[in-house]
Amino acid sequence: MSYHFIHIEDPETLSIQQGDDLQCRADEVVIDVAYAGLNRADVLQRMGLYPPPPDASKVMGLEVSGCIKVAGEESGFSVGERVCALVHGGGYATQAVAKAVCTMRTPEGVDDLTAACLPEAFLTVWYNVIVRASLKAGETLLVHGGVSGIGNIAVQLAKSMGCKVIATAGTPEKCSILDRLGADISLNYSASSLTQQCQEHGVMGEVDVVLDMVGGDFEQFNLECLAVDGRIACIGLMRGGQATIDLTQLLMKRATLTGSTLRRLTPSEKARCFEEVEAHMMPLVAAGAMTPLVDRVYDLPDALDAQTYMASGGHAGKLLLKCAS
Numbered sequence: 631m632s633y634h635f636i637h638i639e640d641p642e643t644l645s646i647q648q649g650d651d652l653q654c655r656a657d658e659v660v661i662d663v664a665y666a667g668l669n670r671a672d673v674l675q676r677m678g679l680y681p682p683p684p685d686a687s688k689v690m691g692l693e694v695s696g697c698i699k700v701a702g703e704e705s706g707f708s709v710g711e712r713v714c715a716l717v718h719g720g721g722y723a724t725q726a727v728a729k730a731v732c733t734m735r736t737p738e739g740v741d742d743l744t745a746a747c748l749p750e751a752f753l754t755v756w757y758n759v760i761v762r763a764s765l766k767a768g769e770t771l772l773v774h775g776g777v778s779g780i781g782n783i784a785v786q787l788a789k790s791m792g793c794k795v796i797a798t799a800g801t802p803e804k805c806s807i808l809d810r811l812g813a814d815i816s817l818n819y820s821a822s823s824l825t826q827q828c829q830e831h832g833v834m835g836e837v838d839v840v841l842d843m844v845g846g847d848f849e850q851f852n853l854e855c856l857a858v859d860g861r862i863a864c865i866g867l868m869r870g871g872q873a874t875i876d877l878t879q880l881l882m883k884r885a886t887l888t889g890s891t892l893r894r895l896t897p898s899e900k901a902r903c904f905e906e907v908e909a910h911m912m913p914l915v916a917a918g919a920m921t922p923l924v925d926r927v928y929d930l931p932d933a934l935d936a937q938t939y940m941a942s943g944g945h946a947g948k949l950l951l952k953c954a955s
């Protein structure tokens with residue numbers, strides 16, 4: 631048996647277990663996992679705060695890269711192809727099942743480590759920044775959590791579109807990383823108020839789209855920094871799910887406040903997004919015009935250490951598990 635997976639014994643104990651090789655349906659593939667990407671949702675799942683949907687794998691992990699081990703007869707893939715995929719749980723393992731429509735071929739020249747950084751960030755950024763918030767070339771995007779696994783991809787995508795990018799982070803060191811990623815303005819949210827910093831940069835009221843993973847007490851700032859017809863796409867609540875906002879701003883700015891979670895997209899919405907991401911974002915990686923920011927790689931049995939590091943907030947960029955032996 632070559633299937634090993636991480637099992638949650640209790641919120642503070644993970645064990646590695648063994649099972650039968652995975653099988654898949656006609657429209658699915660089984661992937662020999664090279665790397666699995668860590669996501670905040672995994673940490674919440676381990677702590678019992680984010681129960682997986684009833685039809686999902688109980689094993690943590692939402693994205694993987696690797697090689698096709700079994701190709702369902704209607705999947706359109708062949709055994710041996712290098713891919714990366716969004717999985718319905720089950721990524722913290724040596725094998726994972728993915729829907730074919732949620733699986734992308736890894737371009738020539740892109741390694742498995744890089745590929746594992748892409749599915750969750752690409753889908754989240756594309757769906758929220760482009761589909762829901764309609765960022766256009768030349769507009770201004772403000773990204774909270776700019777060095778996060780999600781945020782760094784948003785910064786790089788917007789720069790590739792010729793947008794002006796403002797990004798936030800919590801330390802001067804992380805702001806330096808934002809500068810290197812190409813952000814036009816980096817704001818240290820721990821240093822002084824974001825409103826004051828935006829005023830100093832002359833960008834208050836100039837932002838077309840906010841990609842917001844923080845919410846809470848920053849929501850009023852998000853509204854105030856918007857230009858007329860600005861859009862806020864909320865994807866996370868790192869500063870809390872409760873916010874007091876002045877709705878006058880919403881009216882005066884004709885603003886749009888939208889939100890989503892990737893897991894709740896219908897299969898057809900996901901499939902459409904994957905097609906668009908493959909057409910518009912994968913070529914940027916293949917051409918070297920976008921390089922996901924990676925912080926650290928852990929071995930699969932060290933998943934708890936990896937999650938503890940993520941929960942500490944010290945990381946900048948993606949954390950990965952090496953799943954192949």
Ligand SMILES: NC(=O)c1ccc[n+]([C@@H]2O[C@H](COP(=O)([O-])OP(=O)(O)OC[C@H]3O[C@@H](n4cnc5c(N)ncnc54)[C@H](OP(=O)(O)O)[C@@H]3O)[C@@H](O)[C@H]2O)c1
Nearest residue numbers: 669670754775778779780799800843865866868890891892
């Ligand atoms: N809705 C969806 O479909 C979807 C999909 C994927 C991810 N997400 C969400 O997107 C966010 C990023 O995910 P990730 O996996 O990339 O996680 P991550 O790398 O751990 O990023 C978390 C980010 O949040 C920022 N942050 C944390 N606490 C903050 C605070 N108190 N004030 C301001 N910023 C704070 C951090 O910035 P500093 O390190 O600079 O403090 C960090 O960049 C998470 O909230 C996650 O739940 C949503």
